[in-house]
Amino acid sequence: xxxxxxxxxxxxxxxxxxxxxxxxxxxxxxxxxxxxxxxxxxxxxxxxxxxxxxxxxxxxxxxxxxxxxxxxxxxxxxxxxxxxxxxxxxxxxxxxxxxxxxxxxxxxxxxxxxxxxxxxxxxxxxxxxxxxxxxxxxxxxxxxxxxxxxxxxxxxxxxxxxxxxxxxxxxxxxxxxxxxxxxxxxxxxxxxxxxxxxxxxxxxxxxxxxxxxxxxxxxxxxxxxxxxxxxxxxxxxxxxxxxxxxxxxxxxxxxxxxxxxxxxxxxxxxxxxxxxxxxxxxxxxxxxxxxxxxxxxxxxxxxxxxxxxxxxxxxxxxxxxxxxxxxxxxxxxxxxxxxxxxxxxxxxxxxx
Amino acid sequence: xxxxxxxxxxxxxxxxxxxxxxxxxxxxxxxxxxxxxxxxxxxxxxxxxxxxxxxxxxxxxxxxxxxxxxxxxxxxxxxxxxxxxxxxxxxxxxxxxxxxxxxxxxxxxxxxxxxxxxxxxxxxxxxxxxxxxxxxxxxxxxxxxxxxxxxxxxxxxxxxxxxxxxxxxxxxxxxxxxxxxxx
Numbered sequence: 321x322x323x324x325x326x327x328x329x330x331x332x333x334x335x336x337x338x339x340x341x342x343x344x345x346x347x348x349x350x351x352x353x354x355x356x357x358x359x360x361x362x363x364x365x366x367x368x369x370x371x372x373x374x375x376x377x378x379x380x381x382x383x384x385x386x387x388x389x390x391x392x393x394x395x396x397x398x399x400x401x402x403x404x405x406x407x408x409x410x411x412x413x414x415x416x417x418x419x420x421x422x423x424x425x426x427x428x429x430x431x432x433x434x435x436x437x438x439x440x441x442x443x444x445x446x447x448x449x450x451x452x453x454x455x456x457x458x459x460x461x462x463x464x465x466x467x468x469x470x471x472x473x474x475x476x477x478x479x480x481x482x483x484x485x486x487x488x489x490x491x492x493x494x495x496x497x498x499x500x501x502x503x504x505x506x507x508x509x510x511x512x513x514x515x516x517x518x519x520x521x522x523x524x525x526x527x528x529x530x531x532x533x534x535x536x537x538x539x540x541x542x543x544x545x546x547x548x549x550x551x552x553x554x555x556x557x558x559x560x561x562x563x564x565x566x567x568x569x570x571x572x573x574x575x576x577x578x579x580x581x582x583x584x585x586x587x588x589x590x591x592x593x594x595x596x597x598x599x600x601x602x603x604x605x606x607x608x609x610x611x612x613x614x615x616x617x618x619x620x621x622x623x624x625x626x627x628x629x630x631x632x633x634x635x636x637x638x639x640x641x642x643x644x645x646x647x648x649x650x651x652x653x654x655x656x657x658x659x660x661x662x663x664x665x666x667x668x669x670x671x672x
Numbered sequence: 673x674x675x676x677x678x679x680x681x682x683x684x685x686x687x688x689x690x691x692x693x694x695x696x697x698x699x700x701x702x703x704x705x706x707x708x709x710x711x712x713x714x715x716x717x718x719x720x721x722x723x724x725x726x727x728x729x730x731x732x733x734x735x736x737x738x739x740x741x742x743x744x745x746x747x748x749x750x751x752x753x754x755x756x757x758x759x760x761x762x763x764x765x766x767x768x769x770x771x772x773x774x775x776x777x778x779x780x781x782x783x784x785x786x787x788x789x790x791x792x793x794x795x796x797x798x799x800x801x802x803x804x805x806x807x808x809x810x811x812x813x814x815x816x817x818x819x820x821x822x823x824x825x826x827x828x829x830x831x832x833x834x835x836x837x838x839x840x841x842x843x844x845x846x847x848x849x850x851x852x853x854x855x
Contacts (some may be wrong), residue, residue, distance in 0.1 A: 325678050332685045339693045346697060350704040354711065358848060361715050369853035372816055401772040402755075409753065409774065409820050409851040 355588040362410035363581050363596045366403045371577040371598035373402040374432065394434045394575055396463045400424070400441075403579065411587050422586055424461055428558075428593075429542040430579040431535060433572045436488040437466040440538050443546045461546075467538070471530040473521040485520065487527055489572055492516050531572060543580070554582055554591065574599055606668050608646040610657040618660035619652040625663050692838065699831030706742045706829075707846060713738040714821050718852035721819050725854050727752070728810035732784050735821070745827040750784075752777045752811070753818040753851075774818060783811055813854045820851040 374394050404420040413419045430441040443459040468486035471494075475481045485494040495513045517523065539558050547554070558580065576599035584592045610619040622645070646652040649659070717735045721727050732750060739746050753774040760769045782788050788808040790797050797804050813819070824847040828836075835841045 322675075329678065329681055329685070332682075332689070336685065336688060339689065343693065343696055343700070346700055350700060350707075354704070354707055357708070358711060358850070361711070361850060365718070365850070365852040368855070369816070369818065372853060372855060398772065405755075405772060405774050406818055406851055406853060409818060410849055412822075412849050415774065 352590055355590055356592055359584050359588060359592055360594055360596070362407060363579070363594045364598075366406040366410065367577060367579050367596040367598040369406040370399045370403040370579070371575075371600065373398040374577065375575075375600065394432060396432050396439050399430075399432065399463075399577065400427075400461065403427075407587075426581055426583050426586070427461060428546055428580040428582045429461075429539055430577065431539060432463070433535070433576045433578075434466070435490040435572075435575065436486070437468045438535065438538075438572075439463045439466055440542050442542050459546075467534075469527075469531050470534065471522060471527055473526065475521070481521065483520070485522060487522075487531075489527075489531075490574075494520060494522060496520070535572075539580075554593070608649055608652045609643060610646060610652050610655065611643040613660070617657040618663070619646065619649065619657040620660050620663040620666075621668050623668060624666040625660075692834075696831065696834060699829070699834060702743075703829050703831050703846075706744055709742050710739050710746065710823060711848070711850075714823060714850050715852075718819055718821060718850060721813070722852045722854045725813045725815070726810055727780060727783065727813065727819070729783060729786075730809075732780070739823060744825060744829055747824045747826050749822045749824075750780045751820045751822070752780050752813065753820060754814065755816045755818070779811055783808065815854055817854045818851050819854065820849060822849040823847060 374396055401420075404423050405415055407413075407423055408415050408419055427441070432439040440463075441461045442464045444462045446458055446460045469489065471485045471487060472480055473483050473485065483496060485496050487494050493513055493515055494517055495511050498510050498512065514520065536559050543556075543558055547556075576597055578595065578597045580593070580595050582593045584590060584594070607622045608619050609622045609625065610617060611625065612618070644655070646655070646657075653659075713735065717731065717738075721731060727750075735750070736748055739748050753776050756773055756775055757770040758773055760771050762768055779788065786807050788811070790803045790806055790808055792804065794803075825845045832843050835843055
């Protein structure tokens with residue numbers, strides 16, 4: 321009988337040991353999940369800040385449409401310092417050079433895609449002290465040269481037809497490079513720019529696929545080169561995930577910055593990788609317009625007051641000095657404007 | 673004699689397995705959910721403020737209330753940083769470089785305490801002269817400014833108290849920061 325007691329007690333001790341392991345595991349998992357989400361927020365905000373720092377103009381030109389994006393100048397110089405500073409603020413690190421160097425060592429690579437080319441962050445061997453004749457073995461990340469979006473076209477039977485193009489993604493012009501003596505045209509100038517792929521074998525699918533492939537290959541090469549010389553490297557391959565399962569491409573529609581961050585141990589104690597993308601797109605914003613009609617203050621969405629679907633025959637409000645623009649209907653109401661029930665039923669305008 | 677020891681061990685085992693462990697696991701679950709909700713509230717505040725480029729007393733109050741509404745008491749500090757470029761001394765080779773620095777402006781604390789007052793330099797006073805001398809209830813932010821929120825736990829949750837009292841395990845206070853930039 322005492323033997324059975326002893327056996328049951330032993331089983332109970334084993335169960336307690338299992339419970340201790342489980343409680344520890346739950347604690348660890350909770351902490352890890354929280355840190356994962358926090359890291360992804362922090363790196364997202366830092367990447368947004370870094371992208372904002374590379375647009376050098378505050379307005380994107382007089383043409384506020386996607387065409388206006390071709391006026392945007394991207395300057396990658398301030399991207400990395402801004403990223404380091406904002407990430408250091410998120411994790412309460414002091415903005416010292418040593419901390420920034422450690423953050424830089426955790427960046428695998430990054431790319432900045434503009435409308436007619438892209439930059440990739442590459443590891444370069446730098447000379448720390450230019451005055452002694454020893455070339456240092458320190459690798460720092462520097463932006464490479466801007467590379468164009470190059471497409472090699474094929475014939476319908478699948479073979480390369482020897483023509484190479486550089487593409488601008490927003491105005492869709494292609495520039496063909498004709499090396500001399502190839503007999504394809506005996507061109508005086510080696511570069512011929514065309515509108516919208518005329519006279520070539522190009523189409524949107526080929527262009528998007530080529531660009532996806534180009535970006536993926538360059539990023540993979542940069543990651544391999546980086547992690548070969550980096551003790552914190554743990555990402556092996558990378559692919560641009562497809563936004564469309566049919567064509568397996570993810571196309572570049574507007575300027576974008578992506579940064580790949582690996583091994584966050586020094587930030588939160590866990591070895592996590594994060595990839596974050598920041599970018600800009602132009603969207604028309606509809607504002608609220610407040611006006612006075614027959615002595616009463618009304619508001620409606622901009623453009624609606626010119627609509628004719630529901631309101632016919634009534635005199636349109638004269639746009640004059642008495643009108644104001646608001647950012648939200650709450651602001652308009654707080655300023656004493658009431659909704660104009662008839663105009664609010666008209667379709668939205670895109671500003672006025 | 674041995675039988676008595678056995679009974680004591682059995683009681684202790686029952687207490688630990690049936691009472692302590694489930695209680696601890698349940699408290700840890702609650703704590704995890706609370707922490708996650710606090711992170712959500714903070715990131716919502718940062719998104720809202722960086723989108724509007726505008727921090728008002730109402731936004732700050734909403735943040736404090738939201739963070740404290742999940743059952744724990746937290747201390748929330750909001751700070752604003754402005755980005756500046758400082759010239760570095762010319763190097764030996766004659767290069768002129770600059771250094772990017774973020775400087776903390778103390779105006780959000782003053783806003784929360786109601787100490788900011790409209791003065792003659794503000795544009796709103798030019799539009800509406802009756803505002804001169806009244807307290808400001810908002811601050812406009814510049815693009816590339818950074819808003820940083822720091823949250824720190826000031827009360828002890830039941831789970832941590834249990835861990836400490838029974839197991840003498842100190843889990844430490846929960847704190848984190850998050851910084852976002854104005855677009």
